[in-house]
Amino acid sequence: MSMAAEGAASAAAGVAGKPAGPDPWLPRLGRIVSRRRDSRDAWTLEIREQIPQSASFRPGQFNMLTAFGIGEVPISLSGDPAAMDRLIHTIRPVGPVSTALAQMRPGAAIGLRGPFGSGWPLRQAVGGDVLVVAGGLGLAPLRPVLYALLAGRERYGRITLLYGSRSPDDVLFHREIVSWSRRQRIEVHVTVDHAASGWDGHVGVVTTLVPRAQCEPQRTVALVCGPEVMMRLTVAALHAHGIPHEAIYLSMERNMKCALGLCGRCQLQSVLVCRDGPVFRYDRVRGLFAHKEL
Amino acid sequence: MESAPLAAITLGGLQALFDELKNQGYRVVGPVVRDGAIVYDDIGAVSELPRGWKDEQDGGHYRLVRRSNDARFGYAVGPHSWKKYLHPPLQPLWRARREDDRMSVEPERAVPERFAFIGVRACELRAIAVQDRVLLGGAHADLHYQARRNGAFIVALNCSQAGGTCFCVSMNAGPKVDSGFDLALTEIAEGGEPLYIVAAGSEAGRKLLSALPHREAQSQEVAAAAAIVARTAASMGREMQADDVKELLQHNLDHPRWDEVAERCLACGNCTMVCPTCFCTSVQDSSDLAGLEFSRSRRWDSCFTSDFSYIHGGSVRTSTRSRYRQWITHKLASWFDQFGSSGCVGCGRCITWCPVGIDIAEEVRAIRESERPSAAEPSGESAAGGITPVKQR
């Protein structure tokens, strides 16, 4: 930690030696290039920045997106990390800000800050099997990792995606999932909580898919994202399947107002989720799952 | 710092200090009496200082009473702290405007206002250092705080009177100021007109001191000043065993005491508002009716509100139990993990200004005396202490 202030005896003589950079609270401007519906209640926006700059990010990272006059919320990058000139976000409208964002039409102005946060551990996965477990919209922050895994396909062993969704209409990125699985480059299992007529797939929670995963538990890295209860149950199922806690990674969600480590809103006991996460190795946050309301 | 001989100034010298600071363009703020409390506000003359007052403080209790001498700094700390200037309750962040379908965004200029703070206590200096680490020490510096902080001139004060809720000694944060000031005063008020023993802590402080009417302090005056601070250190109103408090709390996240304190706590958030290290904020966006002008500002927030931990579907911390636990474990435990030091400097404000007199020191003692480690906790590792982030890249 830089102790910018500690050593300085004089307030007047200058506290923080660090030169003032650009204001980290200030959003950059972008415009919506395209908008498509990706499930019953999720829309994917493609954004181009007004002043083009490298849009590189690590799978798992997020941006703070502003709907002007309404507010700013954290939204994961859901696109291909190799596509450098456009930002892709998949949004489910649940309240004022996410609704305003999801409704933005091509040409609309948007504010953005980021990318922020820790990414999925692609390095640790090299040479072994990868098990990706997504619940609901949790597939959005995991899609970039699937793109990255597929781009370097030969570096990994078996890649499996287990995906649980509420209903068939809620399945995200449907066509893409079919194509991944058809090309046999990854093994895909999809389940829904509530089937509808015409669904001939699996019904049940995503944890019931774990035994189907054709991976070697001792050389598998598991990446899990979804609602907290789903992650809790998934970890137990993965552990029962023989995957050690140190090989399981989760993406945590907390209220965020700054993503800079400055507003304190994403407190989760010893960590600030925006600064130290959102991706954590499970054994490091295990203690937190043992207590309610932390 | 201590090697240079100490100086002595009178009230006249103090007035000259105020004047000189003003001449140099500083906005001088210091202690004044307002509505029955000693608060920080703009100040021009030494006659505005709280002459002959002391503060009687206890859990949920604050009252100004007359003292037997004419000390100007004979109180401990009041409801204000310097964070109201360095990290103000409301901070505009930026404005945006739409013109012919073109958007533009302008930052709110970091205010170049230069403050001179008069009478900053040791615990308060420590609190400023804590906020420095939070707001400047990480990957992203807060430019608004940075501008105010870098411009500030600090006249510190060694305490001559411990408050009834003070426990800076326990937190190793006072009552003697050691660093982080430009000038430091000790007030000797016995026997008529007060005398101020002055130490310079920076080049700017030395320069300013040399411009004031002053003389070298005599050795018995220096000894008297030291005795005053020693007496203060020996008369702390509260005490907290702090060496292992981090582990104590992190091992007791499910202690029944949290339920007990929740029955008394009103979740009003007073403690977080008066605490000099609390830094949490919320942001608010607004726009004009035509949808052409937009702005964002941030304001102090409190971990006692339900919005604070809201994520879609409900708050993470719905119970008062969990909110009080969040506040105290953050101050005394997870602050170490997050920012490398304690988040409490032992100023006692949260005790004094709690409407029901909940006492952070007493809560820690109660947990210590009936320690019951969390059953759910994995053995051999601290419940929350061991979390480390995924290494970047």
Ligand SMILES: Cc1cc2nc3c(=O)[nH]c(=O)nc-3n(C[C@H](O)[C@H](O)[C@H](O)COP(=O)(O)OP(=O)(O)OC[C@H]3O[C@@H](n4cnc5c(N)ncnc54)[C@H](O)[C@@H]3O)c2cc1C
């Ligand atoms: C790291 C991270 C990545 C995310 N990625 C996505 C994504 O890719 N797609 C997506 O649709 N959603 C994502 N979310 C959730 C999204 O941020 C919330 O749905 C959004 O904040 C809701 O805001 P609102 O104003 O529309 O709704 P309301 O429910 O009215 O929320 C009010 C306020 O509470 C806060 N809040 C509410 N829910 C959340 C939440 N889940 N997380 C953090 N703050 C919240 C926000 O400050 C919000 O403005 C992500 C959240 C986090 C923390």
Ligand code: SF4
């Ligand atoms: S927690 Fe209480 S005693 Fe500690 S610094 Fe904050 S207000 Fe002062």
Ligand code: SF4
């Ligand atoms: S501890 Fe006291 S001051 Fe703090 S929220 Fe509870 S009642 Fe209010």
Ligand code: FES
């Ligand atoms: S979102 Fe502000 S500190 Fe994490």
